[in-house]
Amino acid sequence: MVKRTGTRPRIVVSADGRGVVGHAGARLLADIADATGLTRACSEAFAGLRQRRGGHEPGRIAVDLAVTLADGGKAICDLAVLRDQAALFGPVASDPTAWRLLSIMDSAVLRRLSTARAQAREIAWAQRIDTSGGLPQTTAAGQPVPGLVLDIDASIVICHSEKEAATPTWKKSFGYHPMFCFLDNTREALSGLLREGRTGSNTTTDHITVLDDALTQIPDEYRHGTPILIRSDSAGCTHGLLTHIRNLRATGIDARFSVGVAITEPIRQAILTAKQHLQWVPALDSDGEPRDGADICELTGLVPDDGYPPGTRFIVRREEPHPGAQLSLFDTVEGLRHQVFATDTPPGNGSIQFLEARHRGHARVEDRIRTGKDTGFGRFPSRIFAINAAWLQLALTGIDLLAWTQMLLLHGTLATAEPKKLRYRLLHVAARITHTARQTRLRIAETWPWATDLVTAFDRLTALPQPIT
Incomplete structure (x- = not known):
């Protein structure tokens, strides 16, 4: 008789899970954009641009696109990963809205976006010095x-x-x-x-x-x-x-x-x-x-x-x-x-x-x-050069978000890991969202090998010195 080895447990698959989210670790990227003042600075960079009444704020759309690229997204349609998980990422713009934003990002807007990145970088470096000494x-x-x-x-x-x-x-x-x-x-x-x-x-x-x-x-x-x-x-x-x-x-x-x-x-x-x-x-x-x-x-x-x-x-x-x-x-x-x-x-x-x-x-x-090239600029989405130039700047912003996350929130091998490893171990992890005592809790499986690293990163994020506004 041949003994069967290495078999996997039998499973029954259904689509009725509630409160479950994927890419839970990518919330770190969105939050580090807020903690360094990048989201606010991007909002100022896009101030004055025409937008629909009650529509999505342009600076926030730019940050969401940068988060998507940092998380491994390849195209604008990958915004759906954030948009379809409102409990984790909040309201996220539709693909046509994101396209419209890219189409109005002329050279003047790109210069202001560059200034926004510089302002956020100054805060990120100051936070690094306050928390790590240099x-x-x-x-x-x-x-x-x-x-x-x-x-x-x-x-x-x-x-x-x-x-x-x-x-x-x-x-x-x-x-x-x-x-x-x-x-x-x-x-x-x-x-x-x-x-x-x-x-x-x-x-x-x-x-x-x-x-x-x-x-x-x-x-x-x-x-x-x-x-x-x-x-x-x-x-x-x-x-x-x-x-x-x-x-x-x-x-x-x-x-x-x-x-x-x-x-x-x-x-x-x-x-x-x-x-x-x-x-x-x-x-x-x-x-x-x-x-x-x-x-x-x-x-x-x-x-x-x-x-x-x-x-x-x-x-x-x-x-x-x-x-x-x-x-x-x-x-x-x-x-x-x-x-x-x-x-x-x-x-x-x-x-x-x-x-x-x-x-x-x-x-x-x-x-x-x-x-x-795996973080945005390996594939350009449009036939129009100006839109692709704007896409490049958002890809650079996404790379900065990864760098600030590692520089400020992670220690050990994860602080120097390449994005692919970071996504596989932290950013793409699944979790459950629960609501208790007027709090929204993100619960990561306790058996996940890097669960402690992720929880510690969120704790360090909360403890970062906040810029004076």
């Missing part, structure tokens, strides 16, 4: 990186239908080519710019626009009182951008750059000279331990000035190529993979090993963009 700190080679670290990068978003300004891309795909700036310390999405697919990666004006928009998102006391490191890949290594970063110091912003450098013929000659005449030192891993098969060397003085800002330093890394590494003909001949970056961090502010590990941390922005 902002999260970026590390490299096992050492803290002083101040704030901004990462700029662009990525292709493929469109599977004809949309305004969607064009063939340099990767022979079709879609948009937006550019972003993320804050590595907190994983907040500071700014984003929707662009045509054909737009180049090293467009100086776009880099400057995205950087300046990101800087306006940083509260004044940090923008003018904290070192700010701006990282980019080789697309950001343009004289215009580097000069712009250098000129920021004249405005009181202590900005430095760390950008990748394309390996041109002068760079190749500098590497060959360094190979013969200079000392190479081992590269370091993120924990500060030597990295096998990787060495670094400073090329400053061997690379022609070629219009770089005074004080620019060049550092090269060589390593044994890993499977799948992209090798140039130069790398193939030399048998090692080479990467070069430029920085204006002066000598005495960290070894070249630290500076190289610090620059290598820019790769984390790829994860930010990857998860961001």
Whole structure:
């Protein structure tokens, strides 16, 4: 006789449950928008816009859309998850109403929405300092990186239908080519710019626009009182951008750059000279331990000035190529993979090993963009470019809501988890709503492994210092 193992209990399914809600943890996102003043600031941003008598408040609609995207929604119709659970989320606008809001979000409204995000960010950072003593700190080679670290990068978003300004891309795909700036310390999405697919990666004006928009998102006391490191890949290594970063110091912003450098013929000659005449030192891993098969060397003085800002330093890394590494003909001949970056961090502010590990941390922005594509900007809803540009800003707002939730309300692994894990464990949990003693209670199953984390998060939310209105 064969013994049956691993069988599931038999169930009978019916649709007569009462007081049961899904996505209960997503209420954290809606409440953190209120606690940071984002909902109120969005209402002010949309003040004066025409709306129907007794209709939904436009600022609240924008926040509900951001919550939907942060919760994993892909389209406007996903608002139904919130709308059909009024006991948990309150009244939520219909899909046509949400479409109308997006259609009237012109450049002036988007600027006011950006201001609303900046105001809420200032409150969120103040709450973080009051509750935890300071902002999260970026590390490299096992050492803290002083101040704030901004990462700029662009990525292709493929469109599977004809949309305004969607064009063939340099990767022979079709879609948009937006550019972003993320804050590595907190994983907040500071700014984003929707662009045509054909737009180049090293467009100086776009880099400057995205950087300046990101800087306006940083509260004044940090923008003018904290070192700010701006990282980019080789697309950001343009004289215009580097000069712009250098000129920021004249405005009181202590900005430095760390950008990748394309390996041109002068760079190749500098590497060959360094190979013969200079000392190479081992590269370091993120924990500060030597990295096998990787060495670094400073090329400053061997690379022609070629219009770089005074004080620019060049550092090269060589390593044994890993499977799948992209090798140039130069790398193939030399048998090692080479990467070069430029920085204006002066000598005495960290070894070249630290500076190289610090620059290598820019790769984390790829994860930010990857998860961001699952948080709204991986799919654009409209054929109209202006509506898609508004959608991008709401997606960035949703990313901020996730970052503030983790920064203010969660500890341990959940505070650093990617959105997919956060949704699976916290945001999408089911619960029961009951009404007792004039209170509405959200009851989470006591056997749910992360029930305590969710309850603790709601408790911390209630205890957050409230902004003075």
